[in-house]
Amino acid sequence: xxxxxxxxxxxxxxxxxEWLIDRSKLAGRFPPRVRAKELxxxxxxxxxxxxxxxxxxxxxxxxxxxxxxxxxxxxxxxSYSNHFATAxxxxxxxxxxxxxxxxxxxxxxxxxxGPIRRPHPVEVDDLRFLRARTDRTVKMTxxxxxxxxxxxxxxxxxxxxxxxxxxxAAVNAEVKDLHAAGADIVQxxxxxxxxxxxxxxxxGLAALNAALDGVTGTxxxxxxxxxxxxxxxxxxGYSFLPELAGCSADQISIETAQSGLDLxxxxxxxxKTIILxxxxxxxxxxxSVELVADRAxxxxxxxxxxxxxxxxxxGMKYLPRTSAEGKMRALAGAARLLRG
Numbered sequence: 278x279x280x281x282x283x284x285x286x287x288x289x290x291x292x293x294x295e296w297l298i299d300r301s302k303l304a305g306r307f308p309p310r311v312r313a314k315e316l317x318x319x320x321x322x323x324x325x326x327x328x329x330x331x332x333x334x335x336x337x338x339x340x341x342x343x344x345x346x347x348x349x350x351x352x353x354x355x356s357y358s359n360h361f362a363t364a365x366x367x368x369x370x371x372x373x374x375x376x377x378x379x380x381x382x383x384x385x386x387x388x389x390x391g392p393i394r395r396p397h398p399v400e401v402d403d404l405r406f407l408r409a410r411t412d413r414t415v416k417m418t419x420x421x422x423x424x425x426x427x428x429x430x431x432x433x434x435x436x437x438x439x440x441x442x443x444x445x446a447a448v449n450a451e452v453k454d455l456h457a458a459g460a461d462i463v464q465x466x467x468x469x470x471x472x473x474x475x476x477x478x479x480x481g482l483a484a485l486n487a488a489l490d491g492v493t494g495t496x497x498x499x500x501x502x503x504x505x506x507x508x509x510x511x512x513x514g515y516s517f518l519p520e521l522a523g524c525s526a527d528q529i530s531i532e533t534a535q536s537g538l539d540l541x542x543x544x545x546x547x548x549k550t551i552i553l554x555x556x557x558x559x560x561x562x563x564x565s566v567e568l569v570a571d572r573a574x575x576x577x578x579x580x581x582x583x584x585x586x587x588x589x590x591x592g593m594k595y596l597p598r599t600s601a602e603g604k605m606r607a608l609a610g611a612a613r614l615l616r617g
Contacts, residue, residue, distance in 0.1 A: 280414060283573070283587050283612040284345040286552065288499055288530055289357060289418040289464065290592030291335040291350030292601040297327055298355075304595055308356035310386040310428045311373045312363055316355055328353045329406065336410050338602055343609030346414045346462065346586070349407040357466055357592060358420035358428060364399045365447055367391040367433065374430020379472035388430045393443035398454045408459040417460045421467035421498070422448050422488050423481035428469070438480035445487035456494030464497040464530065465489075471500050474517035482520055489525045497528035497552060501591045502536065514538060519545035528552055532590035534572055535559045543579040551580050554590035555611065556604050561596060563603035569611035587612050 293300070298316050309316075319327040335350030354360035363370045367389060374388035404417050422444035426437055434440040452463045465488060470477040489496055498521060515538070521529050522545050529546055531538070532554035543551060555572040557564065573587055587608060593601045 286346035290594040342605035395447040416462040424469040441484035448488040499530035561600035566610035
């Protein structure tokens, strides 16, 4: 589909229903890096069907709110990254290692014990499920190679850079398969580039470009300060952002609503489409259409209007569903206002 000016989208995740996942357990811990099957309320033999049903609700909620680009809401995932990372060969998830989270908190993580390899497509069936249920533009998200390398204990590769490149090959194959199966946009999530900028400069950008090598469909990269429900403080600016001008992704997703980010940083990214976070996820309060539109207007003069996508700051995973629905309506309403 041809998109209107100021198209609207989630960054990735939508609020999972309380009947599907124990949201209090989810909110009471850091995002899982290994499997966390205890979060699901549904018996294993019925879980896949329940996840399908909840995904249909997420798709309908986005469409009913008026969003232009639809995701599957990441409903089947315990976190944005572990769904993919734990499906790879070369990692031991039954005997996990430990790595520090971006907050400095130790977390159980996959332990790399051999060459990272993707044995089969991980998200293609999820993409096909989404594609069959909407005629709008669709986006799928994949965790980035640098971020996954930071969320693992490396007991195999000679250094962290080699591990990131191993993940890059797996992501590259997944992105190509998703485009071939009908994804209009594939987004690579790289929050740890902001959290660990020195390592990102040393080899993270090279790993990201390796993950995008030979990809012909539209791609995006998301970089953020972390879930607002988990990481409460926001710095005044990104520690790693201008460097993304050197990546081959078509779109860069940033958050600006909660942080009030100085949008002068966009002057370094004028060759990219900007997915502009204009919905604050630190509060369940639903913003007015006018406030969301004002946040978007801050980018005017920095980036051509044709290069702006309006979105949430980050994933909506931790929001109450009623808040998520209201915030999506405010997002779509702001886009309509600006188009006028």
